[in-house]
Amino acid sequence: MSIQENYNNIKDQLPATVQLVAVSKTHPISAIQEVYELGQKVFGENKVQELTEKYPLLPKDIEWHLIGHLQTNKVKYIAEFIDTIQSVDSEKLLNEINKEAAKYNRKINVLLQIKIAEEETKFGFEIEEARNLFQKFVNGEFSNVEITGLMGMATFTEDENQVRKEFKILKDLFDDLNKTKPLQTLSMGMSDDFPIAIECGANSVRVGSAIFGRRDYSQS
Numbered sequence: 001m002s003i004q005e006n007y008n009n010i011k012d013q014l015p016a017t018v019q020l021v022a023v024s025k026t027h028p029i030s031a032i033q034e035v036y037e038l039g040q041k042v043f044g045e046n047k048v049q050e051l052t053e054k055y056p057l058l059p060k061d062i063e064w065h066l067i068g069h070l071q072t073n074k075v076k077y078i079a080e081f082i083d084t085i086q087s088v089d090s091e092k093l094l095n096e097i098n099k100e101a102a103k104y105n106r107k108i109n110v111l112l113q114i115k116i117a118e119e120e121t122k123f124g125f126e127i128e129e130a131r132n133l134f135q136k137f138v139n140g141e142f143s144n145v146e147i148t149g150l151m152g153m154a155t156f157t158e159d160e161n162q163v164r165k166e167f168k169i170l171k172d173l174f175d176d177l178n179k180t181k182p183l184q185t186l187s188m189g190m191s192d193d194f195p196i197a198i199e200c201g202a203n204s205v206r207v208g209s210a211i212f213g214r215r216d217y218s219q220s
Contacts, residue, residue, distance in 0.1 A: 021086075022044065023208030024208070025046040036058070044064075044208075064084075086111040117155040148185050
């Protein structure tokens, strides 16, 4: 299937209330432009270097999301233009984002990445760490960031019950924090599991290969 057919197929599966983040990592400018021209305005990238190379070459009304692990020393390269950093996994990183956003007199939207998967390789806060950090934000710390929600990745497994269980952990935390200060975004679900994520309450999904096809690793 073509990119256009893939994109339309995904859009047909998403309720109007669910945001699609088209994950364009490792894909060329031409493919991103094609999806943009189909009406997609929100794109996600994993790596700062790739994002900073693509940003100048694409329309300026694209809303860029950084969805991969972010090192503190790389924040300065994207602070001027990034809309949302979905992968905030430490207080140190949040402090750095806050500092760099202040230099541009702007607020950067962030999602706290929560470790819900059983795999050791996944980044993210433990539940109580996230609660404590969110309370600091509510109390007025981090004035140049806006914690708008949570992000998480389920274990890569064919066991749908486990995936549901992990997504439910994230949804429960989202609902709980939402009572303290309203949150907007619950980002969970990728190409393989986004229907389950939506079923479990996601209102933002990160879909790459199901739109763009297999990644072109020569671009990475």
